[in-house]
Amino acid sequence: xxVRELVVxxxxxxxxxxxxxxxxxxxxxxxxxxxxxxxEGTQRQMLRAxxxxxxxxxxxxxxxHGDHSLGLAGVIQRINLDxxxxxxxxxxxxxxxxxxxxxxYSTAYRETVPLTEAPVDSDGVLATTPxxxxxxxxxxxxxxxxxxxxxxxxxxxxxxxxxxxxGIKGAEVGRxxxxxxxxxxxxxxxxxxxxxxxxxxxxxxxxCDGVHALAEGCDMLVIESxxxxxxxxxxxxxxxxxxxxxxxxxRDAGVRHLVLxxxxxxxxxxxxxxxxxxxxGFEGELTVAHDLLRVPVPKRR
Numbered sequence: 001x002x003v004r005e006l007v008v009x010x011x012x013x014x015x016x017x018x019x020x021x022x023x024x025x026x027x028x029x030x031x032x033x034x035x036x037x038x039x040e041g042t043q044r045q046m047l048r049a050x051x052x053x054x055x056x057x058x059x060x061x062x063x064x065h066g067d068h069s070l071g072l073a074g075v076i077q078r079i080n081l082d083x084x085x086x087x088x089x090x091x092x093x094x095x096x097x098x099x100x101x102x103x104x105y106s107t108a109y110r111e112t113v114p115l116t117e118a119p120v121d122s123d124g125v126l127a128t129t130p131x132x133x134x135x136x137x138x139x140x141x142x143x144x145x146x147x148x149x150x151x152x153x154x155x156x157x158x159x160x161x162x163x164x165x166x167g168i169k170g171a172e173v174g175r176x177x178x179x180x181x182x183x184x185x186x187x188x189x190x191x192x193x194x195x196x197x198x199x200x201x202x203x204x205x206x207x208c209d210g211v212h213a214l215a216e217g218c219d220m221l222v223i224e225s226x227x228x229x230x231x232x233x234x235x236x237x238x239x240x241x242x243x244x245x246x247x248x249x250x251r252d253a254g255v256r257h258l259v260l261x262x263x264x265x266x267x268x269x270x271x272x273x274x275x276x277x278x279x280x281g282f283e284g285e286l287t288v289a290h291d292l293l294r295v296p297v298p299k300r301r
Contacts, residue, residue: 004297009045032057042071061092062203063145064099072103094119139205141239152196162190215253224262247277261289
């Protein structure tokens with residue numbers, strides 16, 4: 001049985017707090033695990049969440065500020081310690097190659113796993129698998145930053161009433177799916193397009209074209225909301241979003257489930273982030289993330 005869920009490992013911005021670890025997000029997508037922005041303490045948070053190095057297939061780093069990448073060293077060493085048998089690919093801004101290298105080789109350890117590096121230096125498709133297409137879009141932050149998006153290929157949904165009207169049943173259903181037609185009856189006559197699921201991960205950024213492109217039509221959007229709307233100028237100055245801006249992005253993009261995260265330690269009322277996102281007009285499902293939360297990706301439409 002396929003599982004698609006977000007496992008939140010950490011939600012703090014800049015520094016960890018008593019209640020929030022540095023960033024870390026594990027997306028379980030069928031049989032794969034994609035780890036986003038492993039900040040300091042991610043290895044321990046994975047342990048607490050019941051996630052292992054063997055669960056990882058990709059690591060996606062948006063940018064090389066410490067709260068999004070300091071945990072990379074421990075995660076990579078754990079991958080080698082546990083001798084993960086399958087390929088793991090790391091995506092990160094190419095301009096941060098020196099930081100990636102320093103983190104990967106920050107201490108002495110025995111390399112047992114060949115980690116594949118696939119740096120990002122422009123918008124576009126990073127990988128294509130049977131289950132999803134992984135894309136990147138450039139964001140607007142003081143250091144080069146990219147957001148990531150998974151798009152599942154569209155499928156087909158068979159329509160029982162139409163099959164019945166044409167007298168198609170049993171093994172004939174599989175045959176028309178494989179061959180595209182059965183006599184004079186085409187696959188389009190008895191089915192409809194089933195839109196693939198879409199997931200986006202948007203961290204440190206001001207509003208920009210990349211934010212909107214990543215969010216468009218998403219079933220789940222994980223997005224930073226570092227500041228509340230009253231601190232808009234701080235958000236602009238430091239390259240971040242407010243809760244209201246995140247809500248407006250999700251509203252305009254038709255997002256089904258909005259996950260807010262990456263909160264400044266200056267605030268002590270998490271519910272205010274939801275109130276401001278709602279005030280911006282977002283009416284879909286909304287989660288204010290906390291550490292070790294599990295959030296299912298919405299079922300297909």
